[in-house]
Amino acid sequence: MNAKKILALLLALVMTMSLFACAPDEEGQLEGDLNNDGQIEMGQKDDVEVNVSEVHMNAAEASASGKWEALFTPIEMEGRAIDMADFDLTPTAEELEAMKNEPAYGQPVKYYMSDGCTSGPTVADDLGYYAEAGLTSEGFKGTSYTEALGTQQATVAVGHIATMLVPITNGVDLTFVGGAHIGCKSIYVLADSEYNTTADLKGTQISVPNGIGASDYNITCLLLDADGINPQTDVELVQVSSDACVAAMERGEISACLLSDTFAYAMVKEGKLKCIRSLLDEDFADENCCVVAMNRTFVQENPVHAKKIVQAVQKAHAWMRENAADATQLLLDRGWNGGSYEMNIMINTSLQFGLADDFTAVSLEDVVSRYVRLGLITNMDDVDAIMELAWTPVQ
Numbered sequence: 428m429n430a431k432k433i434l435a436l437l438l439a440l441v442m443t444m445s446l447f448a449c450a451p452d453e454e455g456q457l458e459g460d461l462n463n464d465g466q467i468e469m470g471q472k473d474d475v476e477v478n479v480s481e482v483h484m485n486a487a488e489a490s491a492s493g494k495w496e497a498l499f500t501p502i503e504m505e506g507r508a509i510d511m512a513d514f515d516l517t518p519t520a521e522e523l524e525a526m527k528n529e530p531a532y533g534q535p536v537k538y539y540m541s542d543g544c545t546s547g548p549t550v551a552d553d554l555g556y557y558a559e560a561g562l563t564s565e566g567f568k569g570t571s572y573t574e575a576l577g578t579q580q581a582t583v584a585v586g587h588i589a590t591m592l593v594p595i596t597n598g599v600d601l602t603f604v605g606g607a608h609i610g611c612k613s614i615y616v617l618a619d620s621e622y623n624t625t626a627d628l629k630g631t632q633i634s635v636p637n638g639i640g641a642s643d644y645n646i647t648c649l650l651l652d653a654d655g656i657n658p659q660t661d662v663e664l665v666q667v668s669s670d671a672c673v674a675a676m677e678r679g680e681i682s683a684c685l686l687s688d689t690f691a692y693a694m695v696k697e698g699k700l701k702c703i704r705s706l707l708d709e710d711f712a713d714e715n716c717c718v719v720a721m722n723r724t725f726v727q728e729n730p731v732h733a734k735k736i737v738q739a740v741q742k743a744h745a746w747m748r749e750n751a752a753d754a755t756q757l758l759l760d761r762g763w764n765g766g767s768y769e770m771n772i773m774i775n776t777s778l779q780f781g782l783a784d785d786f787t788a789v790s791l792e793d794v795v796s797r798y799v800r801l802g803l804i805t806n807m808d809d810v811d812a813i814m815e816l817a818w819t820p821v822q
Contacts, residue, residue, distance in 0.1 A: 475693045477769040486613055486705040487624050495695055498613075498705055499688075499777040502712040509606070509781045511745040516560040516738055522731050523561065531729040536736055539575055539584030540566040542763040543689065544611050544778055545717060547585045549763065550754070551743035560735040576601040576722050583721050583736050588794055589642035589649075591720055595817050596807045602726060602819040603791065605719035605737050606782025607744065609712060611774075612646055613705035615691050616683045617676045618698050625654045625704050631682035634667035634675065643685045645803055646716075649794070650685075650704050652801060653711070659802070673699060692770050707777055715782055715790045726819055734821045741822075744781030751776045784820045791818055 477496065484497035518526065526532050536557050538548035549566065551557055557564040567581045573591050575581035577599040585607045595601060614633070616622040622631075628651075635643035648658040658664060667675045672684035673694065683703070694700040706716050719740050726733040747754040755771045758764035764771045782790075795813050798804045807813050 473767055475696050475767045475770055477767060477773060479769075479773055483709070485708040486702040490701040490703060491623065495702060496773065498702065498707050499773050501777055501779060502709060504712060504779075506783055507609075507713070507786050508748060508779055509741055509745060509783045511738065511742045511781065512749045514738065514742050514745075516556060516735065516742060518561040518731075518735060522735070525731040526561070526735070529729040529732055531725065531732045534563075536562050536564040536732075536739075537567045537580065537582045538564060538740075539572045539581040539586075540568045541572065541585065543687075543758070544608055544775075544780075545572075545585040546758060546763045547607060547719070547740050547744045547747065547780065548583050550747060550757070551739045553757065553761065554743055554746065556739035556742050557736070560739045562732070562735060562739070572720070573599060573601065576720055579722050579725065581722075582725055583719065583740060585717055585719055585740070587642040587646070587717050588715060588791065589645035591718075592795070592798060592817060593640070593645070593804055596804050596813055600723050601720050602723040603718040603787075603817050604721050604726065604733065604819055604821050605741055605784065606715050606787030606790070607717040607719055608778040608780045608782065609714060609716050610688070610705070610707040610778050611716050612643070612685055612687050613691070613702045613707070614647065614650060614683050615672075615686050615695075615700045615702050617673075618695070618701045620676070620682070620701075622682055623703060625651055625656055627703075628682050629656065629661045632663045632665050632680065634672050634681045634684040635664050636667065636669045636672065636685065638666045639664060645798070646706065647685045648801055648803060649797060650706070650711075652797065654704070688774055689764075689766060689771065692774070693766070713786070713790060714794065715787055718787065718791075721819075723816075723819065726821060730821065737821050741781050747775065748778075748780040784822055788818060788820070 480494055480497035480500050482497055483500040483502050486498050489495045489497040538552060540549050552564050567575060569575045569580060572584035572586045573594050576584055591601060622628055633647060635647050637643045644664055647664060651658045667681055669686055669690060675681045691700055719737055721733060751772050755775050759768060792814055796810050799808050799810060
């Protein structure tokens, strides 16, 4: 589909999306995301047991040893995190003068309101970081951050590379401007099943809950490909919604399912599921899962505004990383996380919020090259040209 057709489709959705604009619910909270749009889903229980490990293990090893929480022990990696916890966002005199000459001056930042691991832009508003950066702000809640950014209904959002990368190559008007975090989704199977590694899944059906060609499909392809398994020929990827996956596995209809870790956690502790592959495994610890994204035209026309917006979001990410307990409590209080406090601290710590630009650039280029090789991107094959569209650091 060419760029004009994509744009026409997106514009047709604007009226529908506008119905969702601007506000949390009556209690000032956002509902947990359970609509399979690629965002994180909430933890399901408050009383789940949590046994934090001091040693990291990959998913299959952690599950086999009975020490599943070892998957969430962070792997230390120099240069991965951005250091902005104490950054002064106040515009310099030069920045302020430049901002006055940009089209966005005096207009609010429209951040996409979302929960869990994608809540950085919302937390930035809650902590007053947009105001500190000399900006006003308002939230927007739609059905898709990709559509919201592409039609300028939203200015900034955090979301999956896997959700937005292909639309970028199809002409949707957005670009990545910073790194958000690693991790957050894994492949799960029944705890008493014969499947212990991805190799065991060959010849079976695996669920990608939000659909063929969507983020869960792309993430699953990358996880399988990393183990030498061809996702197009060695397995069959099918769509079964997250809340129906366990029943489908029990009926033998599918062997495995890609799920967010917070959603699956209680089921692992209850002995229903085990995790055999994860974006938190050691070979993915240097890969962005989610990024900060903005409307590309906005960034081009408002470079200083874009820089201040990204700084505000990344300062929120740095605060979330450095203050995991306080950040988790804030997310729970606002309704942006759900389930066990201890579980959410552990999982939020594993995500390493706020990724450095150099780290993100290397990670993104690797993902782009694999998308091209796997045929997930079909209308472009030049990695450099794709990076030119997809990566616009503004710091």
